[in-house]
Amino acid sequence: MAHWLFKTEPSEYSYADLVRDKRAVWEGVANATALIHLRKIVPGDVVVVYHTGNEKSAVALASVKRGAYADPKLDDPKRVVVDLVPTKPLAKPVPLAAFKADTVLATTDLVRISRLSVVPLTPEHFARILKLSGTSA
DNA sequence: GCCAACGTTGGC
DNA sequence: GCCAACGTTGGC
Numbered sequence: 679m680a681h682w683l684f685k686t687e688p689s690e691y692s693y694a695d696l697v698r699d700k701r702a703v704w705e706g707v708a709n710a711t712a713l714i715h716l717r718k719i720v721p722g723d724v725v726v727v728y729h730t731g732n733e734k735s736a737v738a739l740a741s742v743k744r745g746a747y748a749d750p751k752l753d754d755p756k757r758v759v760v761d762l763v764p765t766k767p768l769a770k771p772v773p774l775a776a777f778k779a780d781t782v783l784a785t786t787d788l789v790r791i792s793r794l795s796v797v798p799l800t801p802e803h804f805a806r807i808l809k810l811s812g813t814s815a
Numbered sequence: 816g817c818c819a820a821c822g823t824t825g826g827c
Numbered sequence: 828g829c830c831a832a833c834g835t836t837g838g839c
Binding site for chain 2: 709710711791792793794
């Protein structure tokens with residue numbers, strides 16, 4: 679089971695939308711590096727949902743329901759998507775500033791590669807996010 | 816609104 | 828295959 683962080687612009691699709699929909703196809707990832715990560719994702723992987731824009735905070739946990747498959751709306755096998763279901767919100771969000779200030783989380787690609795929308799997390803990163811958010815797994 | 820950091824495109 | 832120009836993302 680791997681851990682990932684997905685960025686989303688909350689005015690376009692937020693964690694609240696995922697809760698409302700109960701399940702979502704995570705589409706629209708076009709960046710080559712992000713797609714490399716996305717292709718490795720399998721059911722049961724854990725996803726930290728991160729809101730960009732004004733919020734700039736990790737806000738919730740979600741779970742992968744269906745692993746990487748070609749986007750049925752596109753005629754391009756490289757453009758894969760995954761299906762997510764909501765798990766729960768973080769007890770308190772973890773802002774980007776906290777990632778940068780934390781010695782463990784400063785090594786995430788969220789900080790190092792600011793434009794990457796699908797970010798791999800190590801188990802240590804994930805545990806640290808849970809701790810800083812006051813959330814139990 | 817600006818800019819840094821990339822990624823992509825197209826001319827050569 | 829290189830690289831300049833341009834577009835996009837996302838933080839500030």
